Amino acid sequence: MTKDEIKKSVDEFLIEELEIEPDRLSDNANLKEDVGIDSLDFVDIVVLVEEKFGFKIKAEDMYNVRTLSQFYDYIEKQIQ
């Protein structure tokens, strides 16, 4: 899966499943402050990532993931 395909897939579930406005999604957007993801949303993101990408996010892995761009990179690294 290419980086663009990962980005498309993540943006898709953020918009469709978490109902986040598309204009809030940009590479440098902060997941908490700009995208608006809270601790409950994070649980649903774990479920969606496992369903779509086949691996389980570890909470400790996310400490350094602050932006959407970093999140795409994290997923890419995990599925390689």
Add this chain to the structure above:
Amino acid sequence: MRRVVITGMGIYSCIGTTLDEVSSSLRNGRSGIGIEPCRTEFGYRSPLTGIVPIPQLKGVLERRQRVCLAEQGMFAYVSTKDALADAGISDEYLAKNEIGVLFGNDSCAKEVIEGYETIKRTKDTMMVGSGSIFRSMNSTVTMNLSTIFRLKGINLTVSAACASGSHAIGLGALLIRNGLQDMVICGGAQEVNYLSMGSFDGLNAFSVRTDDPTKASRPFDASRDGLVPSGGSATLILEEYGHAVRRGAKIYAEVIGYGFSSNGVNISQPSDVGSATAMQRALDEAGLSPGDIDYINAHATSTQQGDATEALAIKRIFGTGGVPISSTKSMTGHECWMSGASEIIYTVLMMKGGFIAPNINFERPDQYSEGLNIVSHTVEKELNVCLSNSFGFGGTNSALIIKNL
């Protein structure tokens, strides 16, 4: 003495989802009972159930609100939104005033079962998602209503089996009467999905009269063979009388009596003594004698023993041949945790419409209902004071008396 009045109502049931639709169903004796074939495939004895549509709330509520709502919570959201609108309560009013919520609910079976299946399949608790805990707790209805409507008063769920909704109203009235609250949202909600009623079906408690579903629920009739499960939600806005007058609210009726008791005997068998005690206490609180009651909305669910015991209890207090009686469960089925609240709404609609809704399918009394004035066809009648019974497993009993205003 602070008086308690009903200033708003909302209903979401198998006989209608608006007050007008429900009033029309009650007047015309329209049943909301049907067949859900998946129940038989799942292992039920009976596929009969009240047919209640699932509300579509996408675009109405935010995602975070929706994922925390179980089925009965969705029903309760709609009935409560409608009740608040009916009472003239705006979002601005909700933000600036202290309003409580007391709702009857006594199961979250679908959410618990589905959560279990997900964890068992994935071996991972997180896979149930963020909303599961809020959908599967018994207080799911009140925790959701209080956050959606920004309520800041009393906030708790009443779990008292099939008397839950009735006790919620009685307790709300007590809080207002004692000056602890000016306004409380009261009601009852009941999930109606096939996962919620299997264990009840397993007690042989449900009717298997599947040839004509609308004839299956027949309280007090000699040929009754069991109840029909049903559900939905009913919401009433209870308010202190002076408070209602000052804000120019429409007033439907006054809650003048709440009687309760516990049988203290058997977990599933009712008691005519316990039931009669609740009715007598409601009469005592209202300062009335049995002859003052114009109509009884019976608890009668269409089971052999339950209806017989209630008939005996009514005879203990009211004698025979006098007060008109009907069980609206003949049309709605047994709305369980919701029924004590919905049946107050049905009774208020009768008061306002000047009629008694029929106990449909009552064709022949048995030795217990013989001598009671059970209304089998709609009667045009002015109703001033009415009593509504609710009884539940574990021997919990509640009786409410309301007065037309």
